[in-house]
Amino acid sequence: MKREDVLKGLKERFAGDILEFSEKSPKRLYIEIKAESIKKVALYLYKDLGCRFNIASGMDMRRHFEILYHFLLEDLNVQISLRVKLLKPSKMSSPAVGGGGSMDPPPTTGGNDLVLPEIDSLAPLFEAANWVERELHELLGLNFRGHPDLRKLLLPDDWPQGVYPLRQDYKEWDPNAIRDRGV
Amino acid sequence: MGVKLTALLKSPWVFHLSTGSCNNCDIEVLDCLTPRFDIERFGMLLAGSVRHADVLLVTGSANRKSMERVKKLYEQVPKPCLVVAIGECALSRGLFIDSYNCPVPVDKIIPVDVYIPGCPPRPEAIIAGIVKLIEKVKAPAQ
Numbered sequence: 001m002k003r004e005d006v007l008k009g010l011k012e013r014f015a016g017d018i019l020e021f022s023e024k025s026p027k028r029l030y031i032e033i034k035a036e037s038i039k040k041v042a043l044y045l046y047k048d049l050g051c052r053f054n055i056a057s058g059m060d061m062r063r064h065f066e067i068l069y070h071f072l073l074e075d076l077n078v079q080i081s082l083r084v085k086l087l088k089p090s091k092m093s094s095p096a097v098g099g100g101g102s103m104d105p106p107p108t109t110g111g112n113d114l115v116l117p118e119i120d121s122l123a124p125l126f127e128a129a130n131w132v133e134r135e136l137h138e139l140l141g142l143n144f145r146g147h148p149d150l151r152k153l154l155l156p157d158d159w160p161q162g163v164y165p166l167r168q169d170y171k172e173w174d175p176n177a178i179r180d181r182g183v
Numbered sequence: 184m185g186v187k188l189t190a191l192l193k194s195p196w197v198f199h200l201s202t203g204s205c206n207n208c209d210i211e212v213l214d215c216l217t218p219r220f221d222i223e224r225f226g227m228l229l230a231g232s233v234r235h236a237d238v239l240l241v242t243g244s245a246n247r248k249s250m251e252r253v254k255k256l257y258e259q260v261p262k263p264c265l266v267v268a269i270g271e272c273a274l275s276r277g278l279f280i281d282s283y284n285c286p287v288p289v290d291k292i293i294p295v296d297v298y299i300p301g302c303p304p305r306p307e308a309i310i311a312g313i314v315k316l317i318e319k320v321k322a323p324a325q
Contacts, residue, residue, distance in 0.1 A: 156247045178287050183289075
């Protein structure tokens, strides 16, 4: 299978799903796709092309959340990153939602699980996506539809509900925290 | 600090506890044990269990999860014991001071006797710190 054939096949097969197709270098490929078609594109990359799923990385880009799913196509040595943009629900940008914290004054971030941005989970397709989706869920507050077990992964158990530390609007919630060096 | 502690410090057994550090301080601590620095000439040995230790040596900025473990381990050290904090992270959390996961420095969790600054401190600095500690403990008995 040649590199050109793979790229052409991808473009043709997912013509309706791909929003942007950019080759940063011969080894690096970014494909921005619609959020609702992540499952079928990932399935094609994983099952048909035989890509290895490396990791997913998430980021709060102020206007939207961005998830990059990194796949490595080892036969051709191409790193394919699927970029998905999840719009922030308008409710979350207003600061007075709050009310979810269990032990302190209500935090300004989120507070209601119903308004989390949603995307289909890839964990049913390959187990490697399981933990990273749990991590994205607890740190960025994204909801993965169809994830088998969306518990906390890294944060302690007494972490307040609805506070997501890697969001841009994260505020200090712990009244006992000391943020100076004492000198 | 009484006679009991002074006696223990003839040969302090050290328990090395890393509370989520980058392992740089841990490597320097291990370097102290190599023949080049040979900290055993002061009688210091690494203990396998915290229940055998006289000195608790803490590296790393304690995060929300390891805070609980630090407390539990400190309760298990036979008293009297000494606590040595090594490295900038254990002293003031270094660059993690604003991290959501590192709310308080180590010395607000357990009492610390010696602070050895550096990122990471050189083995000489660690040895100097511990020798000063031993001398400070011995001084009132003389």
